[in-house]
Amino acid sequence: MKKNLFLKRSLAFALLSTTLNITTFAAATSNPTIISPQDNSIHYMGRIDTSNAKDFVDLWWPGSTIEADFTGTSIKLNVEGTDPDAPNYLNVYIDGTLTVLKCEYGPHTYTLATNLKNTKHHLLINKRTEVWAPVRFTGFELDPQASLTPYEDKRQLKIEFYGDSITAGVCNEAPTDIDNYEDYIHFNNENAFAPLLAKKLDAQYSCIALGGIGIVNGYLPIDMNDVWDWTNLDEPMPIWDFSKWQADYVVINLGQNDYSSTLSDTFTTEYVTLISKIRSKYPKAHIFCTIGPMTASHDATFVKRIEDAVHMVNTYGDSKVYFHALSQDAGVLHPRVDVNRAMADELADFITKTLKIL
Numbered sequence: 001m002k003k004n005l006f007l008k009r010s011l012a013f014a015l016l017s018t019t020l021n022i023t024t025f026a027a028a029t030s031n032p033t034i035i036s037p038q039d040n041s042i043h044y045m046g047r048i049d050t051s052n053a054k055d056f057v058d059l060w061w062p063g064s065t066i067e068a069d070f071t072g073t074s075i076k077l078n079v080e081g082t083d084p085d086a087p088n089y090l091n092v093y094i095d096g097t098l099t100v101l102k103c104e105y106g107p108h109t110y111t112l113a114t115n116l117k118n119t120k121h122h123l124l125i126n127k128r129t130e131v132w133a134p135v136r137f138t139g140f141e142l143d144p145q146a147s148l149t150p151y152e153d154k155r156q157l158k159i160e161f162y163g164d165s166i167t168a169g170v171c172n173e174a175p176t177d178i179d180n181y182e183d184y185i186h187f188n189n190e191n192a193f194a195p196l197l198a199k200k201l202d203a204q205y206s207c208i209a210l211g212g213i214g215i216v217n218g219y220l221p222i223d224m225n226d227v228w229d230w231t232n233l234d235e236p237m238p239i240w241d242f243s244k245w246q247a248d249y250v251v252i253n254l255g256q257n258d259y260s261s262t263l264s265d266t267f268t269t270e271y272v273t274l275i276s277k278i279r280s281k282y283p284k285a286h287i288f289c290t291i292g293p294m295t296a297s298h299d300a301t302f303v304k305r306i307e308d309a310v311h312m313v314n315t316y317g318d319s320k321v322y323f324h325a326l327s328q329d330a331g332v333l334h335p336r337v338d339v340n341r342a343m344a345d346e347l348a349d350f351i352t353k354t355l356k357i358l
Contacts, residue, residue, distance in 0.1 A: 047208060062209060074111070081105040165210070165212065173185075248284070248285055259299065
């Protein structure tokens, strides 16, 4: 949780035309089909800035997703690692088969698949790692004459999470006896409780989470009340356009870093402030506040601070804000995948019972 957020960042295609004959036609058709990040057939999920999509799209937040259907027998991914000290890992699924990809520093072209059947295939990419540095996506390369085909996400429910390293999935796939913060292969947002819960509810998913952050005092020079509406983590502008994606449910799991660093007397009022800010952008959403499963959730006095925040908001007239303390106990270590699954199950049960979903 003590990872420094502000790490330093470092941020060819040629087409030859000749007179048409058998030889030049064969050469022309050997050129790959280049897919730009702004192609309308690409589906992005999460808080992703597409304002520069003609050239690139940066994936900052954990769980940020690219999804597309494509034709042909192969596909390559063009991405750029933006920080030599903070490698990112991606989960890459082609027709449901997983490959874990390490994005090396600088621009690279990665062959994701070859020798596929010459038919339509489905590609899903999600960011395993935290927000220390973005993955810069610059496009795909397909077979000559191949293309993307329109993809539609048919899931209607939308759920957004605000959290710390627990929500981000830090160390959730590490050995059980130690939290190794330096080996990022053990970070997998896809197996954190948040996306597991979204999957159980058949919901689209957005994750605003970073290790070390708190409501007031964590291990970073910023807190969630500072960054809750940021699009990217390197600067506060541009502010995220919440009209692009309206959450139906919001889950907040924050407080562990406040508890384990220096707990402020203003924690409860600042928690109310965060709820109010989120409510201003999601006027119809159900907001579920939780805590766990590390040490903070097993201190009744601290848990009451969050309960008091929810009670205050309810007293102000917002009845669509709820509290549930998670029952799992991960102790001082980050929860591993089995605990994350139990957290997702418990929250899914709480949400469905609270909203009387059949």
